[in-house]
Amino acid sequence: MAYIIGIILIIIALIIAGLILRKRIYDEVDRLEAWKMDIMNRNIASEISRIKNLNLSGETQEKFESWRERWELIVTKELPDIEEYLFDSEAAADRYRFSKAKKMLRKTEEVLQSIEDEIEKMLAELNELMESEESSRKEIEQIQPTIKALRKQLSQNRYQYGNAEEYYDSEIDGMEKQLTQYNELVGSGNYSDARHLVEELKQDLDNLQTQMEDFPALYTACKNDLPQQLNELLNGLKGMKDDGYRVEHFGFEKEIHKYQHRLKDCVSALDQGEEELAKEMKNEIEERMAEMYQLLEKEAVARNYMENKIPVYREELETLENDFLITKEEVDELQKAYYFEDSDMEKYLVLDKAIGQLKKQLHMINDEMEQEMETSHSKLRSELENGFQQVEELQKQHDDFRKQIKNLRKDEVTAKEKLADMKDDLYQINRRLSKSNIPGVPGFIWTLMEDASNKNVRVLDVLDKQPLDITEVQKALSDAESSVNQVAEQTDMVLDQAYLTEQVIQYANRYRSQYPVLSAKLSESERLFRSYEYELALEQAAKAVEEVEPGALKRIEEYQAAN
Incomplete structure (x- = not known):
């Protein structure tokens, strides 16, 4: 029973699938049929007939016949054939021959697309031809009066163009011949060639207008103005030479003569309508004359x-x-x-x-x-x-x-003044030592003082030399100054040590009776003090008092500094 139900379900599924596929085929047929009818209903023949407004001959006649025959073939042959393809596709779908139906529909769509492309190409060529004809006609309507205006301008201002009048007459005649040729091409239906001719004529006319506008000023400059300016410059050079200005080295006269000859060639070129050479020469001469005037002005x-x-x-x-x-x-x-x-x-x-x-x-x-x-x-x-x-x-x-x-x-005066100051410094140091209450002066102090005195004598000897060498004086003076400064520093140090030693011993005497060791060390310090060994005496006394009262030396030093 289940087997039979399964078979029935499969059959039903196949039927449904077949109906769906057939429905799709029908829908595609309807779409392509609508596309075909759209093409048939288009007024292509009317579009093609627009060309009849032009001269139906030559190239235009050929295109018109080609487009008409192609459209008739589409309407009478290709579109009816498509109808047959669509009918056969439906018949194949009815027999569930879906593969064949799809193949025929694909072919039908390709044919329709080909027809669409051809129609689009025909219409594009048609529009291009019509627009080309209209554009050419409008431009010719503008070109004709322009050529007449140029002819009138040349006729009324012949003196401005000199011998070049014949050249411009010939150019205008050529353009009028091109107008005649244009009319002949249009009359024979060759609108493409007519279009190319109009574009060429328009370019030539623009160039001729520019030339005729520039020519009078250029011609006047090359024939009259520049030669006159060169003559004025040449006369000015001669005048400057007569006035004593040195201008021969510039070589301007030879250069001016060369330009005068070249201007004659420019006028001949202009008579033949060749303006480019004249323009270049005009600019070159004007720039060079400006440079010449600048150099001459600079010389003046x-x-x-x-x-x-x-x-x-x-x-x-x-x-x-x-x-x-x-x-x-x-x-x-x-x-x-x-x-x-x-x-x-x-x-x-x-x-x-x-x-x-x-x-x-x-x-x-x-x-x-x-x-x-x-x-x-x-x-x-x-x-x-x-x-x-x-x-x-x-x-x-x-x-x-x-x-x-x-x-x-x-420097000599300064050296002598400094030498006097140093001698006075040594005298004051000696006097200070004599007035001090210390037992005596250490021997190294007397040695330093003797050395400083000898160096002062050396400075005096150098100052007495003839000729005087200031560099040697300054070196001797520097050596002497260093020695005097050393004497002063060592003297200050010895006196400070002696005074501090006395202060430390006096301060430590309060502990002498209590500390025998301290008393012995102080006695040694006093012995060294009387022997002029002030540094060792201070070291011995300070060590003794610090052992009894730490920090005492610092307080004594601060007290001495304050007083």
């Missing part, structure tokens, strides 16, 4: 500068030379009393040589200005400006050198 300014500044430069150089002569006399005198370092003498000799070279340079500049040599004023100005800078720099170096030699005497 340089000459004026030289005439005004040479006296100023001569005066500054003479002032420097006179100041240096005074310095030279001072150096000759000082060399008798002072020793000059090699570096100082080198600076002196460099100054002397540099001033001499500037004098030679000034003499050369004067000769070139007076004898009208070939050297340009611009170059001479550069040399003179450099000379001003050198004079300024040498003046600074001279001032520094003078300060340096003046310091020789100042």
Whole structure:
């Protein structure tokens, strides 16, 4: 029983699946049928008939016949064939031959898509042709009056175009021939060729308009203005030469003559309608003339500068030379009393040589200005400006050198004053030691004082030398100063140690009766004190009192410092 039910269910499932697949086939047939009817209902023939508004001949006739025949083939053959395919697909679906039905539907869709592509291509070509015709017609309507205007402009202003009038006449004639050719192409239905011709004609017309607008000014510049300007520049050069300006080295005359000949070639080129060469030459000449005027102006300014500044430069150089002569006399005198370092003498000799070279340079500049040599004023100005800078720099170096030699005497006076101060310092130290209540002065203090005294004598000996070597004086002075400072430091230390030792012993005496060991150490400290061994005496006394009363030494030191 279950087996039978299973079979029944399978059969029912197959029937349902078949119905679903057949329904899908029917739906696809309906879709393709609607697509086919949409194509049939389109007014393609009416669209194609729009071309009849044009001249049906030549290329246009060929396209019209091609599109019409193709549309008739679609309507009479291909679309009816599609109807048969759709009918066969439904029949196959009714017999549950779904694979065959799907294959036929795919083929039908491919045919319909091919028809759609062809229709789209036909309409695109049609629209392009119609738009091309309309666009060309409108542009021709604008081109015709423009050509007439150019003809009128040339006729009314022939004097502005000179011999180039024939060239422009010929160009305009050519454009009018192109208009005639355009009408012939349109009349024969060749609208594509007509379109290309219009685009070419429009470009040529734009170029011709630009040329005719630029030509009068360019022609006038090359034929009249620039030759006149070159003549004026040439006359100006001659005038400057007559006035003494040095302009030969520029070579402008030869260059101007070359430009004059080239301008004649430019005019000949313009007569043939060749403007590019003339434009380039015009710009080149204008730029070069501007450069020439700048150089000539620079030369004129340089000459004026030289005439005004040479006296100023001569005066500054003479002032420097006179100041240096005074310095030279001072150096000759000082060399008798002072020793000059090699570096100082080198600076002196460099100054002397540099001033001499500037004098030679000034003499050369004067000769070139007076004898009208070939050297340009611009170059001479550069040399003179450099000379001003050198004079300024040498003046600074001279001032520094003078300060340096003046310091020789100042250093000698300072050294003598310092030597007197150090002698007084030693006297005060000796007096301080004599007035102190210490038992005596340690021997090393007397040795240091003797050494300091000897070094002071050494300073005095160096100061008495002729010529005086300040460097040697300063070294001897530094050595003596170090020795005097050492005597002062050691003396202060000895006196401080002696006074502190007395204070410590006096403070520790309060414990002498109680601590025998302390008493013995204090006695040793007193012995050392009387033997001038103040450092050892302080060490012995401090150690003794610290053992009895820690911190006592610090309090004693603070008390001594406060008093």
